[in-house]
Amino acid sequence: MTAALPTTGLSNALTVDVEDYFQVSALAPHIARHRWDAMPCRVERNVDRLLQLFERHRAHATFFTLGWIAERYPRIVRSIAAAGHEIASHGYGHLRASEQTPEEFSADIRRAKQLLEDTAGVEVLGYRAPSFSIGHANQWAFDCIAEAGYRYSSSVYPVRHDHYGMPDAPRFPYEARPGLLEIPLTTARLLGRNLPAGGGGYFRFFPYQVSQWAIRRVNRVDGRPAIFYFHPWEIDPDQPRIPGVSLKTRFRHYVNLHRTEARLSLLLADFHWDRVDRCFGLRAS
Numbered sequence: 587m588t589a590a591l592p593t594t595g596l597s598n599a600l601t602v603d604v605e606d607y608f609q610v611s612a613l614a615p616h617i618a619r620h621r622w623d624a625m626p627c628r629v630e631r632n633v634d635r636l637l638q639l640f641e642r643h644r645a646h647a648t649f650f651t652l653g654w655i656a657e658r659y660p661r662i663v664r665s666i667a668a669a670g671h672e673i674a675s676h677g678y679g680h681l682r683a684s685e686q687t688p689e690e691f692s693a694d695i696r697r698a699k700q701l702l703e704d705t706a707g708v709e710v711l712g713y714r715a716p717s718f719s720i721g722h723a724n725q726w727a728f729d730c731i732a733e734a735g736y737r738y739s740s741s742v743y744p745v746r747h748d749h750y751g752m753p754d755a756p757r758f759p760y761e762a763r764p765g766l767l768e769i770p771l772t773t774a775r776l777l778g779r780n781l782p783a784g785g786g787g788y789f790r791f792f793p794y795q796v797s798q799w800a801i802r803r804v805n806r807v808d809g810r811p812a813i814f815y816f817h818p819w820e821i822d823p824d825q826p827r828i829p830g831v832s833l834k835t836r837f838r839h840y841v842n843l844h845r846t847e848a849r850l851s852l853l854l855a856d857f858h859w860d861r862v863d864r865c866f867g868l869r870a871s
């Protein structure tokens with residue numbers, strides 16, 4: 587029951603946070619970082635599947651990639667760039683900005699930028715903080731991001747959530763620092779509240795039509811592009827299960843994994859998708 591569409595002519599921004607299933611913040615208490623190297627890798631094959639899916643739909647995307655992934659799997663970064671997608675940074679080690687000192691945070695985001703640029707051979711303009719971890723308490727992070735040479739950040743989700751969110755932040759791109767644009771994840775405004783419409787667990791939990799409605803509303807009522815995100819592990823129902831995880835976290839991480847790829851296909855068919863740098867005219871060509 588998907589309508590044929592791009593109806594507004596707007597390009598929406600498609601984004602992927604490139605990390606493996608064992609690097610997710612909510613699972614961090616259950617997997618020590620020193621074990622990452624020993625975990626079975628799923629990200630290579632999952633990114634390959636995404637690249638095929640995007641090619642079928644002629645969609646382009648921005649891949650916010652961990653420096654840790656670029657270091658171990660440089661082929662992934664090169665194949666993303668070779669397929670015409672944008673390489674951006676998700677930091678090096680997937681630590682929340684809110685759990686680091688400004689010095690640690692700066693070192694992490696600079697290391698990732700350098701690694702990604704050396705691997706892909708292109709300038710990296712964009713950064714996304716792990717778990718949207720920029721809020722009122724750590725606005726200094728924007729100074730670090732600007733000083734590290736990034737031109738945009740997509741690190742704020744203006745919703746209420748127990749792990750992240752800044753519900754009173756602007757819903758649309760704003761200059762966080764001179765020369766640094768913050769591009770928040772998409773929300774739909776309804777009855778005085780911001781509803782999350784930018785992907786992640788909500789996309790897997792609610793029926794597809796909820797996302798379809800919300801993105802259409804943002805395009806038509808607000809006249810703005812949507813910014814949508816997900817992870818390679820979200821199309822991988824066979825990923826190894828992490829033991830000892832609470833019921834809530836287990837539900838959030840594993841719900842409807844087997845449905846996500848088909849839902850993404852609907853989303854890619856129903857809207858026009860492009861890279862963040864192109865949607866917002868950020869790269870001089």
Ligand SMILES: [Zn+2]
Pocket residue numbers: 603605676680715716717
């Ligand atoms: Zn992440």
